[in-house]
Amino acid sequence: MRQNGHSVETIVAWALALLWLLPLAYSLWSAFHPSEYATRFDLTASLTLDNFARAWRQAPFARYYVNTLMLVSLVLACQLVIATLAAYAFARFRFFGRDVLFALVLVQLMIMPDVLIVENYRVIGALNLLDTIPAIALPYIASAFGIFLLRQTFKSVPNELVEAARVEGASSLGVLWRVFVPLGKPTYIAFGLVSVSYHWNNFLWPLIVTNSVESRPLTVGLAVFGAPETGVDWSVITAATVMTMAPLLLAFLLFQRQFVQSFMRAGIR
């Protein structure tokens, strides 16, 4: 009886898991088959890469890839440097206004740049940066979340290690570089994965500040390409959709454990 209960539960769990994979499986089916099979399931249907070739020809996806890669690396590199310096100050220095300043940093955790689109558009306009990749990146590169995570990490670094480095004559930046940064590696990886996923997938803000092929990331490019008024074939749109999500999806499948742990570490504060 008890055994029966378990196997029924296992079947239900598997059914839900398969249902959960259905949208993804369906998009792969439609992307890799000729368009007459977009809504027909036939195991004898021939596989094709034609949809990808057509999507690649019809829109500058190569450029969109380059833009997204530039965007996520720009955001991540700046975030890491800025958050490291700020977290070091918060974790290891006693200075005037520290607590007030930290509270001001935390404001960004509740009111994220995602909701300040109207005024940030004005600011970017005033800086004369509209329709550029830095415009997409700028509101996000001082990450309260990154500062918060790294501060926690840096606070747990044992004092003896800091003292030892000081005795060897390291300056305060030297200590940061030789002691704190190496010990923060798991946090850096966790934050990095979350940040890259977030900015690879981000859409509304890039949609607002970009207006040309030269600056559009993949997500915006996909939305422009797939808009109903363009009349593009459904299978070709799915191929473009698969192209947009493939790099992140592959990375996730390869480093599954790392991804799950990073999202977990980043979420539990």
Place this chain on the structure above:
Amino acid sequence: MVATVMSAAEPKAARRKAWLTNVNAWLLLLPAVVLLATFTHYPILATLYHSFFSLGRGGASHFVGLENYIYMLDDDVFRQVLRNNIVFALATVPTSIALALLMAVWVDKKMAGRSFLRLAFFTPTVLPMIAVANIWLFFYTPDYGLLDQFLKSLGFSGHNWLGDPSTVMSCLAVMVVWKEAGFFMIFYLAALQTIPPELKEAAAVEGASRWYFFRRVTLPLLMPTTLFISINALINSFKLVDQLVIMTKGGPNNASSLLLYYIYEVAFTFQDTTYAATLTVTLIAILAAVALTKFVYLDRRIHYQ
């Protein structure tokens, strides 16, 4: 000799050291402070400021006091998007939490293929919402779409799922639950792994049923996680609007529009930036209220372990 000099100049040296520490710290913080001030604090204040102005002809603005707010309270579309947002939150938050808990319990158990289950449940989390919207758009397409084809094979007739005000919200909510549940699952999973196995053994010795144990031991122990997830899910329900751009544009007749999407429309389609600022103040107030509830009230109550 060095020692005497030090002792004579001690208060001065200490002050000098404190001053250096201050300079050092502020230099380290400078880039973060400048950027946060420019892209978070200034925009928040500017939003508030602009909400008291009105765009005149030719873009010149003049002070109108609370007029924008009075207009907002009378604005049927605003009321509708706010109502939609509440419905959307009530539909997605409890469902995704319940599903996340169920998934976590399954994955946590020694169930056959648990790593496959975890993979299946978590995958939607890493996909861009915009790609997800494209795929689900085709699910819901009248007649051709997968949903209608399935229903037709059962003998039902086709339905314009996203074009019907009475079904569009549910369709979007199902999609968002699908996208989010796996993300929340991992927090439950982490929490479940911290529950000592001795508790389960003790309960088994006492003859407690699995359901009893789950209800009286597991659920209360998971309470902090549940609250944490609820807050995050609630905040997300006010932030997630990407899908609307692709799937419905807020339609039909604003039936699926949400507050942030309305702000986007007012600011960038209707070009009424001062009214958009007024709406943004409302959104900021909602988010701040949620966050403050979390900081002040929940953070104190839930740390009882």
